[in-house]
Amino acid sequence: MGIAERKIRQKEEFRASILEAAWLQVLSDGWQSLSIRKIADAIEYSIPVIYNHFENKEAILLEFTKEGFEKLADTLAEVKGRHLEPAAQLEAMAHAYWDFAFEHKEYYQLMFGLGIPACDRVNQIAEMKQMATVMISTIKEAIAMSSRKDTDFFLKYHTYLSILHGLVSIQMIQKEGKPDESKKMILQDAISGFISSLVTV
Amino acid sequence: MGIAERKIRQKEEFRASILEAAWLQVLSDGWQSLSIRKIADAIEYSIPVIYNHFENKEAILLEFTKEGFEKLADTLAEVKGRHLEPAAQLEAMAHAYWDFAFEHKEYYQLMFGLGIPACDRVNQIAEMKQMATVMISTIKEAIAMSSRKDTDFFLKYHTYLSILHGLVSIQMIQKEGKPDESKKMILQDAISGFISSLVTV
DNA sequence: TATTTTTGATAACAGTGTTAACCAAATTGA
DNA sequence: TCAATTTGGTTAACACTGTTATCAAAAATA
Numbered sequence: 001m002g003i004a005e006r007k008i009r010q011k012e013e014f015r016a017s018i019l020e021a022a023w024l025q026v027l028s029d030g031w032q033s034l035s036i037r038k039i040a041d042a043i044e045y046s047i048p049v050i051y052n053h054f055e056n057k058e059a060i061l062l063e064f065t066k067e068g069f070e071k072l073a074d075t076l077a078e079v080k081g082r083h084l085e086p087a088a089q090l091e092a093m094a095h096a097y098w099d100f101a102f103e104h105k106e107y108y109q110l111m112f113g114l115g116i117p118a119c120d121r122v123n124q125i126a127e128m129k130q131m132a133t134v135m136i137s138t139i140k141e142a143i144a145m146s147s148r149k150d151t152d153f154f155l156k157y158h159t160y161l162s163i164l165h166g167l168v169s170i171q172m173i174q175k176e177g178k179p180d181e182s183k184k185m186i187l188q189d190a191i192s193g194f195i196s197s198l199v200t201v
Numbered sequence: 202m203g204i205a206e207r208k209i210r211q212k213e214e215f216r217a218s219i220l221e222a223a224w225l226q227v228l229s230d231g232w233q234s235l236s237i238r239k240i241a242d243a244i245e246y247s248i249p250v251i252y253n254h255f256e257n258k259e260a261i262l263l264e265f266t267k268e269g270f271e272k273l274a275d276t277l278a279e280v281k282g283r284h285l286e287p288a289a290q291l292e293a294m295a296h297a298y299w300d301f302a303f304e305h306k307e308y309y310q311l312m313f314g315l316g317i318p319a320c321d322r323v324n325q326i327a328e329m330k331q332m333a334t335v336m337i338s339t340i341k342e343a344i345a346m347s348s349r350k351d352t353d354f355f356l357k358y359h360t361y362l363s364i365l366h367g368l369v370s371i372q373m374i375q376k377e378g379k380p381d382e383s384k385k386m387i388l389q390d391a392i393s394g395f396i397s398s399l400v401t402v
Numbered sequence: 403t404a405t406t407t408t409t410g411a412t413a414a415c416a417g418t419g420t421t422a423a424c425c426a427a428a429t430t431g432a
Numbered sequence: 433t434c435a436a437t438t439t440g441g442t443t444a445a446c447a448c449t450g451t452t453a454t455c456a457a458a459a460a461t462a
Contacts, residue, residue: 048422048443051421058322080335086343087399093335095385121314122374130271131270131277134294158371162387163391164299173315173323186360186363187296193398194291247410250410252452258449405460405461406460410458413455414453416451419447
């Protein structure tokens, strides 16, 4: 008898409808304002039913995080397949990564835990400019000493900061405690690549 | 009469005591679990008095964010002063940046809005490995075609991912909407530096 | 001393995630 | 077919969150 099958199917549909309602919420108001109550409201059921399908709110977010990584991985694999040379592949994949992040911003923020109240905050902060000033002045000096004096210092500043922040935050996301001292090799690797391309004669 | 002065001084002390209590909270349980009630409890006053000194919770966090950027800027300026060559300065500053981030993790997370539930999440995600696999295989191929076949592919993978994530998240933090298409030049800049240092013959 | 201003506390509002208690309908077993 | 049991779902509550309106007491001013 197909009763059991039907039940499983219905359960699966229910689960899917929860995710769909949640996703609509995320798309319209961002995932930080997603709430169980709003989901329950959207699917026109009471709150506790959601807990029959997901252990907690975190499990729902985890679901989307997985989806996000899956989509990104697929995209990268597909893009890679369009080129033959590894160098061209890496470049195309980088652009695809960038495009994915901004075309699926909600996914990306979820995947990498970007908590985003900082968005409003960081723009109010004059103190950040002090930091930028120190970095930019040094980069200007480096450019002045190099053979390519027309290099865009502001571009290089952004690159420098982005590399540093990327290294740090990837490290923070992956491991809770202090970083393995050997992980500083990654820093050394990335930064020496940047510097040598900057001061190259 | 010094009454007015005393009042101002007391108000300032009060404000400082709020910040101190808040910071102890952040240090012991992380800033995501900071609450107005806990602060009020710690300073042994009722909740609303806090709103006489700070407009809202965000304003308290903003205070620490400013402090963080100030400390970081000072550190960078100090480290820069210890070297003469811009290249050496940029390298030393990079290491100082890294050290600051992990020695003052709470500051750093606040400054760049690292929302950090992802920490627990990202480790549960097998799907992330798919993405890693695509990237790593390409990097391996690039190394195989280069003259330096002993290059650490795992190191390069981390560098690659960190650069990409850094570019994206710095961009997301600074601007709300979609990124200026010209900002892709930063991506192009960073990634071509990485690639050329990888495949260099 | 009387009046105004300031200071702080109580209590509430509107949210959040989560769960215990309960009920009715559907399913199962005798 | 009837009783027992399981299942699906709801109501109501708990323990939190940020924020604010109301009000009493204390302090400063006239």
